[in-house]
Amino acid sequence: MQRVYINKISDFVDKDVTIKGWLYNIRSSGKLMFPEIRDGSGIIQGVVAKSTVPESVWEDFSKLTQESSIIVKGKVSKHPKKENVFELQINDLEIISLAEPYPITPKEHGVEFLMDRRHLWLRTPRQVAILRIRNEIIQSIRDYMYINGFILFDAPIFTPNACEGTTTLFATEYFDLGKAYLSQSGQLYAEAGALALGKVYTLGPTFRAENSMTRKHITEFWMMEPEMAYYDIDDNMDLIEDFLEYVVSRVLKNCAVELQTLGRDVSKLEKVKKPFPRITYDEAVEILRKKDIPLIRKTESGEEQIRPFPWGEDFGAPHEEAIVEDFEKPVMVHRWPAEAKSFYMKRDPKNPDIALGVDVLAPEGFGEIIGGSQREDSLAELEKRIKEHKLPFDDFQWYLDLRRFGSVPHSGFGLGIERMVTWICNLEHIREAIPFPRRPNRIKP
RNA sequence: UCGACAGUAGCUCAAUGGUGGAGCAUUCGGCUGUUAACCGAAGGGUUGCAGGUUCAAGUCCUGCCUGUCGAGCCA
Structure with a gap:
């Protein structure tokens, strides 16, 4: 059976294919499961029906954890409700490696938490x-x-x-x-x-x-x-x-x-x-003066605003924004x-x-x-x-x-x-x- | 380096100076079209660290640590 990448899946509608990837997320609805599988090129939703797959496949899906590496086989179909979205009607599952509990859930996380797990x-x-x-x-x-x-x-x-x-x-x-x-x-x-x-x-x-x-x-x-x-x-x-x-x-x-x-x-x-x-520095300074954007200079007591913007000074963030906004x-x-x-x-x-x-x-x-x-x-x-x-x-x-x-x-x-x-x-x-x-x-x- | 803000469950966040909670995640149960699925139950805490004020501190004060944002420098 042909191994395909998810971003090319639209070329294989109604064909049986193999996808090698990882479990991104899974939802279950009693006798139906909807695993989302990613392979680096994209994500596809799989459909697993208890009534149509072998019992061992159903049980294997039941114990899958997020980011477990898996190889699935099935027929590509069009999503019943969404245009230009495809699904995989799964009939076989091979677990390559069952992942330990995965720290990054599909929910929100803070920057530090994510950077520690970049x-x-x-x-x-x-x-x-x-x-x-x-x-x-x-x-x-x-x-x-x-x-x-x-x-x-x-x-x-x-x-x-x-x-x-x-x-x-x-x-x-x-x-x-x-x-x-x-x-x-x-x-x-x-x-x-x-x-x-x-x-x-x-x-x-x-x-x-x-x-x-x-x-x-x-x-x-x-x-x-x-x-x-x-x-x-x-x-x-x-x-x-x-x-x-x-x-x-x-x-x-x-x-x-x-x-x-x-x-x-x-x-x-x-x-x-x-x-x-293309504007010269001189023209940029004119823009700053017209918009009354001052130069902000640090002093011992805090900061002072100098206007009009003096010729010769480099631009800071507020000046760049004022120049670009038009x-x-x-x-x-x-x-x-x-x-x-x-x-x-x-x-x-x-x-x-x-x-x-x-x-x-x-x-x-x-x-x-x-x-x-x-x-x-x-x-x-x-x-x-x-x-x-x-x-x-x-x-x-x-x-x-x-x-x-x-x-x-x-x-x-x-x-x-x-x-x-x-x-x-x-x-x-x-x-x-x-x-x-x-x-x-x-x-x- | 300077300034502002923040640090509470694995994660994201609540909690008037007066018994620390919720959602998600995890475990168990339910559900045949779900979409960060949903419903029910359970477990989960030295509130960043050290000191101080107070009858009482997650909450107020001081110092430190860590982070975020902004400034300067530049790509």
């Missing part, structure tokens, strides 16, 4: 849907990059120094060479790749040791960083919107069932079409005050106080999902900047070599995979966007 929580329909969408996002990223001539360029995880010199890094002993740090970005290495291969991208884990306890931060997250030679900041933004449109459309096309499981309002995602709004697409904020941005960003030739950076803010208040820029390609400027930021000059010699030997205008950006998943899936918290999230107060399971 390895089991992953089996629930909601988590399965999220991880399937994560898979589609990453696969579509790889496909987009491959189709468009980008070369996968894996950056190292052990690095000798801070890439951007700002955030706190995880340190570890590295043989006789002193401290090594876990990478917070593959960008600098991707720049070397871009000058070798033209267009490259990295896709791998990155690490930030900041004690950030918010719904948008994890300490270990996956980042995709394309880097392109002969791209300026505007080429970079062209790529960002084309890329984001592709990924979102792929999820809409291939993950309709999963989005429905999550209750996602897909009409919001369907609006993610080119072109996206748009239904990702918003690209570009050309930032250089003071607020990293050392490697190229200055605007028309205004040295401006850095050619771009932040992409997801709609619906999900915040920053992409940070990118045109990179500084002048050796003298970059040397000056590294000294100003008091970065270890020797460690950056190889990076400066990229400006010594055939420097070109080049650009790139970093996309936070989990933030993308959080947005697409409309999650409350980033911790659901990765199988085993790492946060400052959690390393297990």
Whole structure:
């Protein structure tokens, strides 16, 4: 008898099939039982009638516990009441392993309880849907990059120094060479790749040791960083919107069932079409001033509100929300005050106080999902900047070599995979966007 | 790191300073179309830890621990 997966069950109506999976839940009604069986691809309701199955099968079903692994055989039928829903009229059961009492019931649970059992929580329909969408996002990223001539360029995880010199890094002993740090970005290495291969991208884990306890931060997250030679900041933004449109459309096309499981309002995602709004930092500040959103600065006695919003300050959560709320697409904020941005960003030739950076803010208040820029390609400027930021000059010699030997205008950006998943899936918290999230107060399971 | 809030049965939550309860889960019984099924019964507690106020503390006070949310940092 053919073994089938539940998400393909509609192809087998009136056929006898085998399903290999686990018992998700079971309801009984005297001489009838309704086991819900999951196999990783979906859930199907089985029907077991005492009058039509052997007594041993009926007894075996009676003793089944939640999450017991089972193989069932039966005929696929249409649900008597529901459209496009299928059932399995079960006539045989093989118990592979009878599960011990299962801690995660179909009822409500708290976050801590579930996170302590993340390895089991992953089996629930909601988590399965999220991880399937994560898979589609990453696969579509790889496909987009491959189709468009980008070369996968894996950056190292052990690095000798801070890439951007700002955030706190995880340190570890590295043989006789002193401290090594876990990478917070593959960008600098991707720049070397871009000058070798033209267009490259990295896709791998990155690490930030900041004690950030918010719904948008994890300490270990996956980042995709394309880097392109002969791209300026505007080429970079062209790529960002084309890329984001592709990924979102792929999820809409291939993950309709999963989005429905999550209750996602897909009409919001369907609006993610080119072109996206591009506003300069100056224009964003104008929006904040018009809406009278102040800068909030901490003082010894508490906090003070500064209005109008002063030019040169970075945006916080309330500012991002105010900027995004009038748009239904990702918003690209570009050309930032250089003071607020990293050392490697190229200055605007028309205004040295401006850095050619771009932040992409997801709609619906999900915040920053992409940070990118045109990179500084002048050796003298970059040397000056590294000294100003008091970065270890020797460690950056190889990076400066990229400006010594055939420097070109080049650009790139970093996309936070989990933030993308959080947005697409409309999650409350980033911790659901990765199988085993790492946060400052959690390393297990 | 700072601020706010919370911690009571395996889980989710109630309980005016005055004898700690319910739903679910578990066990047993009932039910031939259930949908987080339902109905009946049973078992299940050092109220996060330490101290204090009080005739009396789950409840008020202090400290600690743990967690959640927010801020900063950013993807």
